[in-house]
Each structure stands twice: as structure tokens, then as C-alpha cells.
Amino acid sequence: MDTTSARDDDAALARSLDGEFSSHEAEVNGTRLHYVEGGSGEPLVLIGGWLQTWWQWHKVMPALARRYRVIAVDIRGMGSSAKPAGGYDKKTMARDIYELLRHLGLPAVSIVGHDIGGMVAYSFAANHPEATTRLVLLDAPHPDAAWSSFTLLPAPDQDVNASFPWWLAFNQVHGLPEQLLDGRMRLLIDWLFDTYAKDPGSIDEHSRRIYARAYSSPDAIRAGASWYQAFNRDIADERTYGPMTTPTLALGGSGSNHALLRQVLPSKGPDIDVVEVSDTGHYIPEERPQLLVDALIGFLG
Numbered sequence: 001m002d003t004t005s006a007r008d009d010d011a012a013l014a015r016s017l018d019g020e021f022s023s024h025e026a027e028v029n030g031t032r033l034h035y036v037e038g039g040s041g042e043p044l045v046l047i048g049g050w051l052q053t054w055w056q057w058h059k060v061m062p063a064l065a066r067r068y069r070v071i072a073v074d075i076r077g078m079g080s081s082a083k084p085a086g087g088y089d090k091k092t093m094a095r096d097i098y099e100l101l102r103h104l105g106l107p108a109v110s111i112v113g114h115d116i117g118g119m120v121a122y123s124f125a126a127n128h129p130e131a132t133t134r135l136v137l138l139d140a141p142h143p144d145a146a147w148s149s150f151t152l153l154p155a156p157d158q159d160v161n162a163s164f165p166w167w168l169a170f171n172q173v174h175g176l177p178e179q180l181l182d183g184r185m186r187l188l189i190d191w192l193f194d195t196y197a198k199d200p201g202s203i204d205e206h207s208r209r210i211y212a213r214a215y216s217s218p219d220a221i222r223a224g225a226s227w228y229q230a231f232n233r234d235i236a237d238e239r240t241y242g243p244m245t246t247p248t249l250a251l252g253g254s255g256s257n258h259a260l261l262r263q264v265l266p267s268k269g270p271d272i273d274v275v276e277v278s279d280t281g282h283y284i285p286e287e288r289p290q291l292l293v294d295a296l297i298g299f300l301g
Helices: 003-015 061-065 090-104 116-127 145-149 176-181 185-196 205-214 218-229 231-239 256-268 289-300
Strands: 022-028 031-039 042-047 068-074 109-114 132-138 248-253 272-277
Touching: 003 022, 003 031, 003 205, 022 090, 031 061, 031 090, 042 090, 042 116, 042 289, 061 068, 061 289, 068 090, 090 116, 090 231, 109 116, 116 132, 116 231, 132 289, 145 231, 176 218, 185 205, 248 256, 248 289, 256 272
Parallel strands: 042 068, 042 109, 109 132, 132 248, 248 272
Antiparallel strands: 022 031, 031 068
16 A cells, blocks of 8 residues: 555544544654544543554544543554564554653553554553553453463354454464455455454445555555464563553453453453443444443543
């Protein structure tokens, strides 16, 4: 994807949102991060996950901007952010966010992460507790030692389409995802949304085109796969983290997402609340935006 066109698209998308949002870039931690900012008040950072971009927050950003200074970031390798050769372990990516906040003159923030972004947000709170006011995780915990025991084959009674994360293994293969998926990302994006959203229509055609374009280059596909290829490093890093001291809220869609959060997170710290979001799948910000806004305001204050 042409970098200039991507910047123009982000700027136009940011302007399309209520709340006077604007698109920016910053050189931090040896890479370049793109972010969209708007609103005023206490700072709130939003970071998203695989095969999406900052745009996944577009339904909640205007309402949140009435109370908070909202900063939606494309993490390293995502959207209009740079896609360097390395640095995709979540500790380094958390440092990216920390350096961005220093660039913006923000000593501490509340941070919300979905999917891969949730792993980065958890690492941010673990490594920079002094800079973390509150932590919210959506649908995915940080990789830990239990992830090393995931099986290659689904259980005999498991719905392979609905609950078997085959892409964790697929994305481990160096060089192959970008060869197979180049020019075909829309097929995968539609399959994921149609399979893992309770209401696939909540992620509309416009948004799907935005995501497909963001992952349309071999570099973008490689970078997304690199988030997964760093999981062994992430597991090793997690072993060194002490208990989570930041007040934490975890929201999981009904079914396997909530079950995994409930199984993993309570042992990670004394102030972690895990809540099931009924009647939704993996994409809470787009499937249940008002519920998410209400939950964030209730938790963040």
C-alpha cells in the first residue's frame, strides 16, 4: 500500500469522526507509530489486533472523546505504522507505546487493548506500572507458559470453525503467509469476521475494505505474522513479570473468549475483574460499542 495514500486515508477517516480527531505520526523507540487523537480529559490509549487497525475503535471513539483524550494507536507493523524487520515481541511493542506517551508529554494513561493489542497493553502495565492508571483487556490474555501446550489437532467434539485457533500455527511459518495471502487478504478477513463475530454485519463493507487495504502488501502480512512468531519470546518475558498491580478489567465475548480470560487472569493479580459480554463474538468494539463505552466509563471514572 502506498504510504502517502495510507496517510491521506487515515486523515480523512479521522476527520469523519465526531470529536475533532486528527491523524499523526511519531518516531519512537527506533520505529514510526501512527495514531489518531481527539477529545480532552484524562488520556486513554486504544490499541487493536490482528487484521484490524485503529479504525476498529471508530464506533466508540466519539463517545469516549467527550470524557477523555483518546489516542488510538496502530501498533508496530499495523496500518500506517512502520513495519520493521524485528521488534514484534510484546515487551518491545509496549516500549513503543511508552515512548509515544513520553513524546506526547503524558506521564500516565489508562490503556485498552484488544486481541494482540491486549497482549501489548498487558505488557505495558507489567513493564511500566508507574505509567499505567488502569488496564482493560478485550478477548485475549498475554501469552504465558500454558500456551506452549496448545494442541495442533482440535478436540474430537470441537467446532473447528468456531473455536480452533489454527492461525496461531499458520503464522509461525516464516515467509509463507505473505506468499499465500498476498492479494487474497479479503478472503481471510471475511472468514474471520463472518466466523468469529456474533453479528458479522456489525463490521460493515466499508470497514472490511479498510482492513483489507491495510494488509494488502507482503510487508503488512509479514508484520502481522511476526506478532505471532514472537509468542515464545513473550512467554519467556511473562515468566519474569510479577503480579499485576494495576486495576484491571477484562471483557470477553460469550463462549471461548470469556472462558480463556476467566481461566487465566485471576491468578495474575489481586485486582482483576473478568466480565462476560453476552450476545457478542470476538469484536466487542464493533459488535457492542455502547456496552463497551458504558463499561469503560464505569471502570475508568
